[in-house]
Amino acid sequence: MRTEARVNPVMPRGSTADKPFELVVTPENAGWGYSGLRVLDLPIGTRATFRTGEDEMLVLPLSGGCDVTCDDERMTLTGRRSVFSRVTDFAYVPRDATVTVRAPSGGRFALPSARATRRLPFRYGPAQEVPVELRGAGQASRQVNNFCTPETFECDRLIACEVLTPGGNWSSYPPHKHDEASDGESSLEEIYYFEVAPAPSGTPGSAYQRVYGHPDRPIDVCSEVRSGDVVLIPYGWHGPSMAAPGYDLYYLNVMAGPGDRAWLIRDDPAHGWVRGLWQHQDMDPRLPMTSATEGRSTKGSRS
Template sequence: MTMRARVNPLMRRGSVADKPFETVVSPENAGWRYSGLRVLDLPIGARARFFTGPDEMLVLPLTGGCDVTCDDERVTLTGRRSVFSRVTDFAYVPKESAVTVRAPNGGRFALPAARADRRLPFRYGPAENVPVELRGAGQASRQVNNFCTPESFEADRLIACEVLTPGGNWSSYPPHKHDETGPGESSLEEIYYYEVSPSPAGTAGCGYQRVYGHPDRPIEVCAEVRSGDVVLIPYGWHGPSMAAPGYDLYYLNVMAGPGAREWLVRDDPEHGWVRGSWAGVPIDERLPLTSSKERTRP
């Protein structure tokens, strides 16, 4: 599935708003078939009601906690001060469900989504059960929170994880792709949603994202990204995701596709050799940036 030419792969914060959501990425406005994302920014005491329709979703706190009601059931999410303070708990909400998210103390919440065939149960995902993985080495070191990957949490099509990259490091590297079904590769549409840690003085930082295509499937992105921005990756090589020195970079990956729920990638053959250069190189000592325990970071 190719993206319609009119769709810009870079969506700035607020550019695809649809109340009550600050950001809405759907198969319809992305020009593809499966992956989606909504972002809620709720003031103190506010709530949002919505219907999931054909999509399975997660409620993932970015800042703050919330109560999630799905039909006649409810769970309470502890959440976190920020994506840079801890790994969070989350909730899974099935397709064709009436959902209410209520934030007594306010907060921001990401809702990764995928077009689903099966209607699975409403469930709570504890922070303590999220596998935290350190990948790469040296300045290609990063942390991956595998909260909704095929091995860690059951879903119909949805795959989602969080990546934290210390300031000055590159992640999503070497560049890789997953746009064809075949040996060692699965076909997955992907959304990147970004947050950037503030400076000690509270000023906003930025990161950078690279995406490039094949001769017969062109796409070209080399963009500055800031908190709340989104990049769509319907196909092509993607990486690196670059954290500027002094500013840690967070991104939420949301993926779904037509085949089995597998996350299989193929490195760009021109750059795959880099993995071999990591032998004997230690992981960045700043990692892990977070765990399921709260820490005193911004």
């Protein structure tokens, strides 16, 4: 049975706040079955305690570090100044657990989640073990931090990664989909959470996200997005994610679905030919933008 969009796929920052969370996306309010995301914005010295219920989750620092307590165990996450400063460490917390996140110096923390059947152990994900992939070429160059993909970190259903796109580039391109189980394609619900680097003056930046459907499954999104905004992808082709010139773009992808934990996509056949151009183009020299150490690197390679 096909799932059709039942809610507005664009969720502006603060529109789904539910204390202590600034953002709450659940299978229930998204109108689907598996993927979720929450964001905690904690002032200095504060903490938040919550139950995971049926969901496995990650605690992923967006800015700042924190202590994470899961039932009777505790670990410390170093975190980062911002999503544009370095690759971060993270924690995995299982379903049916009580979790406390404490931020001695304050910070923002993403909690990607998925409905889970297995209860896996509370675990630490070191920043140094996160594979950093350079994908595309030319103006389709981007960096992918594969911190929680099927090949890099064990979960029951959850798949998550971070994408960094230099200003003026397109990512999630060519447009692709993963909304039906078939040879070479997974059925996965996806959440895009965005942050946009401000101008040197501090002026907030913006970016754009495109989503479009099949003839028998309509969805039509071409939306401006700003830091803290979310776009839901229940089905359909999605991409490009467009970084405006001068404004670097970050997004967190959260995916889960009913089948095996596999991330298999199919390009829109009208645009898949674009990949053939990449062998003749160089990787954007601004990449990689981050690593497990602080600061921007200018080294790049073709992929």
